[in-house]
Amino acid sequence: MRRAAACTACIAAGAACLLAGEYFFHIALDASTDKSALLKPAPGAKKPEKRLGAKRNAGEAVRRLKEQYEDREILSFDRLRLHCYLCLQREPSKKWVILVHGYDDSGLWFGREALAFYQAGFNLLLPDARGHGKSQGTYVGMGWHDRLDIKKWICWLIKQYPESEIVLYGVSMGAASVMMAAGEELPPNVKAAVEDCGYTSAWSVLSYQMKSQFHLPAFPFLYCADLVARIRAGYGIKDADALKCVARTRLPVFFIHGTEDRFVPFKMMKELYDACKSQKECLAVKGAAHVEASLAGGDAYWKAVFRFLGRDVEGSL
Numbered sequence: 109m110r111r112a113a114a115c116t117a118c119i120a121a122g123a124a125c126l127l128a129g130e131y132f133f134h135i136a137l138d139a140s141t142d143k144s145a146l147l148k149p150a151p152g153a154k155k156p157e158k159r160l161g162a163k164r165n166a167g168e169a170v171r172r173l174k175e176q177y178e179d180r181e182i183l184s185f186d187r188l189r190l191h192c193y194l195c196l197q198r199e200p201s202k203k204w205v206i207l208v209h210g211y212d213d214s215g216l217w218f219g220r221e222a223l224a225f226y227q228a229g230f231n232l233l234l235p236d237a238r239g240h241g242k243s244q245g246t247y248v249g250m251g252w253h254d255r256l257d258i259k260k261w262i263c264w265l266i267k268q269y270p271e272s273e274i275v276l277y278g279v280s281m282g283a284a285s286v287m288m289a290a291g292e293e294l295p296p297n298v299k300a301a302v303e304d305c306g307y308t309s310a311w312s313v314l315s316y317q318m319k320s321q322f323h324l325p326a327f328p329f330l331y332c333a334d335l336v337a338r339i340r341a342g343y344g345i346k347d348a349d350a351l352k353c354v355a356r357t358r359l360p361v362f363f364i365h366g367t368e369d370r371f372v373p374f375k376m377m378k379e380l381y382d383a384c385k386s387q388k389e390c391l392a393v394k395g396a397a398h399v400e401a402s403l404a405g406g407d408a409y410w411k412a413v414f415r416f417l418g419r420d421v422e423g424s425l
């Protein structure tokens with residue numbers, strides 16, 4: 109009787125953990141669900157850590173730029189239709205930037221960032237990550253499968269424009285995606301990467317969010333969510349490790365983070381910077397919350413970015 113009761117208890121506990129894993133996969137990685145529970149302001153945040161939609165995208169210049177966007181599509185390694193917005197300079201330019209957006213957004217999230225690169229003479233490619241915007245997909249890649257999607261966009265771009273010189277720029281999950289892509293074997297056309305408030309790994313940032321938002325430990329809940337992710341999405345949460353990828357990149361990398369980031373902890377920038385063995389610099393933007401470094405840093409932010417890129421992108425910036 110005792111053995112039967114123990115077995116029943118173990119089965120019940122296992123089922124409960126799997127249900128919890130299913131729940132956290134559903135709210136964090138299912139592309140169709142509302143992400144507001146994860147995106148609410150973190151404890152200690154000085155201001156809401158969601159993009160300042162109207163403020164970010166304000167301005168006639170940004171509106172005119174977006175009127176020039178053209179739609180393009182490719183097929184991913186797993187046969188998803190991936191969408192991007194393309195914007196060419198009026199005069200031919202070899203300089204390109206691939207701008208990779210963050211969690212629960214799309215390529216259209218970029219307003220002033222896209223304008224800054226465009227005004228510096230870059231053509232723009234703004235992909236919608238899988239499961240976001242106009243791209244197909246039922247799950248959030250957290251950068252792992254997205255790294256292969258970025259590589260696919262790079263190859264597509266070089267096929268269309270063989271002399272292109274490409275910079276990768278990403279924010280939040282997009283920054284992690286860029287760092288993971290930087291760890292791949294990339295064509296020599298790719299010159300540098302800029303990451304703004306990216307996380308060290310999906311496991312680390314989700315563990316942090318579980319503790320800060322839900323007051324729950326990683327064990328057993330995130331472990332169960334990892335198992336569900338492997339079944340549902342074809343990758344494990346532990347696979348999406350930007351720290352390991354940036355440690356093997358040969359690209360020059362510029363690391364940026366706001367000191368008041370309560371969504372992706374500021375300390376992660378130092379971990380990433382220390383792991384990187386290639387040419388590198390970092391910029392801590394004082395007082396900036398998550399995804400707000402470019403706004404808080406203003407002109408100084410962009411001067412630092414383009415000074416860094418000036419070493420690796422042909423022509424005057």
